Amino acid sequence: MTANKTHNTDSVKHAESTPDVPQPYTELGLKDDEYQRIREILGRRPTDAELAMYSVMWSEHCSYKSSKVHLSYFGKTTTEQMRSKMLAGIGENAGVVDIGDGWAVTFKVESHNHPSYVEPYQGAATGVGGIVRDIMAMGARPLAVMDSLRFGPADAPDTRRVLPGVVAGVGGYGNCLGLPNIGGEVVFDPTYLGNPLVNALCVGAMRVEDLHLAHASGTGNKIILFGARTGLDGIGGVSVLASDTFSGDETSAGRKKLPSVQVGDPFMEKVLIECCLELFREGIVVGIQDLGGAGLSCATSELASAGDGGMHVVLDRVPLRAKGMTPAEILSSESQERMCAVVKPSDVDAFMRVCAKWDVTATEIGEVTDTGRLVITWHDEVVVDVPPRTVAHEGPVYNRPVQRPADQDSLQRPVDLPRPSTSDLRDLVLRMAGSHNLSSRNWVTDQYDRYVRGGTVLSQPSDSGMIRIDEESGRGVALSVDCNGRYCKLDPYTGAQLALAEAYRNVAVSGATPVAVTNCLNFGSPEDPGVMWQFEQAVRGLADGCVELGIPVTGGNVSFYNQTGSTAILPTPVVGVLGVIDDVRRRIPTGIGAEAGETLLLLGTTSDEFGGSEWAHVVHGSLSGLPPRVDLKHEMLLADILRAGSRDGMISAAHDLAEGGLAQAIVEACLIGQTGARIFLAEDQDPFVQLFSESTGRVIVAVPRTEELRFTDMLTARSMPWRKLGVVDPESKALEIQDVATFGLEELSNAWQGTLPALFH
């Protein structure tokens, strides 16, 4: 028995007269008490369409029901001073930061993990498409993308299926959209085998006065849906309702099996971007919202609750791609490349003209009302009549049990791993350089256009990506995304701070000043108290770290249920840091050899820190102990020194030390610069520790010989620990580590470059 047996449309009237009809809310993911709450809110049973709306909007993905109580910690810890440059923050489509000279920059990361496992190409492609629309919804022109990716072991058969598809999808969509890809991550770990992570970041810019926040205000204003037609894609669970509706019909079986896969159309999105920007320029957009997860359900309820509180939508007007779609399906379809705008009646014609110029389908589907209710009609019958806030913002909130895992202590107990002797170090340097996580990512990044738009100043393989925002002044931004899941597993609080520190340092190393943070928190099931503990710890670590650094978290995204069976992924709070540089000509490159005669310095202190290290992973397959210590005060001083060095032209190249330690960093600095170097190790410390420890807060800096004294004087004056590491040797085409080994650049290059092509060719 279902609600639809006797009626074609499950209208509100019908629902009122059939209060006891059983509804498939469990199949839609709603709990008993959640369903009861909907009935209380409405004072009756929900219609099919309402049930579809509530179920998608109250899902974990849309409502943040498990994470909300923890995420509020970001808001609580953000001080007035941190907020001072923030024009929009958590709660908006994307955070917006004032970067000076009248420019505002907006950036955000979002996950598309599960779809990318099911259909790697389209999952990743639509992930890029979605985050780009978020940036557009702020009124900005999207300028660049980044992608942070995680896969199972590089040599696992399923990784051969997933990785090439994901990379082709990120590239296929971003390249066609005309957005340069300026960085990201590729990480391999067994825990991601059945659950890869695809996190996409987009950054955009606008003039401060052009900031558009999503709201539907002004009674009588029109709601216009524009972009692609609405089809049966991404409907997922809601097809339960459809198959009921169509019972007895031959199509019903087909409906139930609908793949929840969405296919992207990057050309449509490109045209949509240009169309939106022209609409913004014309000044005829009161409010705007992208259609992402939960489609029209989300867009209408969010727009309505952020505005005057009422909206009337005539669902029949929505242009459809498939025949026989039900109201519930139309409301929950996740068809891509659609936007929704609020427009004054007098501007509708102008709006339609711009859309016609770009050949974008646009339809007036309703208007803003002052009723305080979201009313949706279908064939002249009311199928939705709800207080919009109850759908968009007043979903359930869970205080899930939090419990430090019982094995956390044993995990943190360091295991004594056999260490190599000095005579083994030569092989180890090569082995590490060619290991899955440290080898060159060129096989991936060569599939991404990094040049389009002509503003890319730094991209792969630099520590951060950097784009020029203002062609006149040269003002620009730098971005880095980072996370080491192994560190987070060992200690999620410190691990999150380490991710923050690394992204912050990467931005600083390029000469920019870090100003704001975004994040994408990828975790296992929130129903597992151990996972919730990891989550809580990571959020606190990140928030406390941001307070110490004095830069705000402006937004982010949570992805739960990343696990295979009962095994969760490594906790993976990906952190993105945005930096500002007033003139991109001052950028610091990663590769050495830009100037004749450079001295190499090592800034920071090296201790014996191998917990969670790449060495322990590659050589011993071991994960234990504590991650490296993090010292954010030190990171701030380091950033300040790098900025001063860049401003005064004292630094010709710099590269931060991360996974794989000094050995990996110097190999990369030589290979990226295609220049040799001679370095020597300190006498009072074990060479293995010096080369492979992952102590944080360290950077290799190349300074022109003429600037050496001035720079080292500054280091000493500001109490930055440093030592002379060696010299750049452009003649030699070799890296010599004195008393350890000498490597030809070609030999290093073969080791570093060969790994991914051999695996994925």
Added chain:
Amino acid sequence: MARVVVDVMPKPEILDPQGQAVAKALPRLGFAGVTEVRQGKRFELEVDDSVDDETLTKIAADLLANTVIEDFTVRRIDA
């Protein structure tokens, strides 16, 4: 030796941006009367007679088509 044709088409409910691009272009080029276009792939294989239908289906399903979003048909053609 046999010639085998495998046709791979996007599933009907799945968006087909390629077909749409063609459908939209046609009226602009002065061709009226085409109401729908779908674009897929056609493979022509030369196979030894030892290869049976089951194997061909497996080749199509595993390699030639992405069955999450595409349907396929396999046909032997007389040479």
Added chain:
Amino acid sequence: MARVVVDVMPKPEILDPQGQAVAKALPRLGFAGVTEVRQGKRFELEVDDSVDDETLTKIAADLLANTVIEDFTVRRIDA
């Protein structure tokens, strides 16, 4: 209303990197006996009955195929 199928295949003498890639991948995946693979495109059009064969050929020749590198065939299918 008629359904029309247009098959577009690379000319035999023209390089077909996609077909070659499939041909190379098959033995690696354990499929023996496929000696050649060529990959082309298949278009399915819904056309009004008013559209004649000449027009269809023109659509195929002008738009759907690039006759410098591709051959095509046009077929009407009974609906």
Added chain:
Amino acid sequence: MTAKIGVITFPGTLDDQDAARAVKYAGAEAVSLWHADADLRGVDAVIVPGGFSYGDYLRCGAIARFAPVMGPVIEAAAKGMPILGICNGFQILCEAGLLPGALVRNSELHFVCRDQWLRVENTTTAWSTRYDQGAEILIPLKSGEGGYVAEPNTLAELEGEGRVVFRYAGANPNGSLNEIAGITDARGRVVGLMPHPEHAIDALTGPSDDGLGMFLSAIDALVKA
């Protein structure tokens, strides 16, 4: 008088702003041309820039070549106007029949973005007089369907008449026949190439400024004319 160089924008064109910037860097005036207008707005030369016109879903350049703006472009080409097709623009010029041959999927089947060395083989076209014969220049290549193919006699004709303008130096990045990166028409006025000279006009944002020579060459040709 400054030369006026038109840059066409189709739906899905991506590198139009970059081409316009390159024109300005070279000292000419960039005039933007809209695909739907059959009007070259009095320009002296035309650039068909890169991107994914109409998504390139059917075949690169297949739909764009029918755009209204292409009518006057084809007429102007017949009269000897310098025309440069970059990447998708090269594909469009081939589809439109202004240049022979076609571009197919890269031999490795995926998109390739890399800094590519090219050898200049013909320094007499409207777009290459600023280079030295045999010079090697570093220009970004970024395309998924950059493999140049043509029938054997067309290829022989191109080679025989010295109409290969740029050739890939080193490993062939996409399987192009004879390592062809760019060609010209019989009069040396229409040039098409897969790599992107407009991304190599300033060492700040590109691997070199070697691409500027193409735009400077065209300006020279216009001043002389």
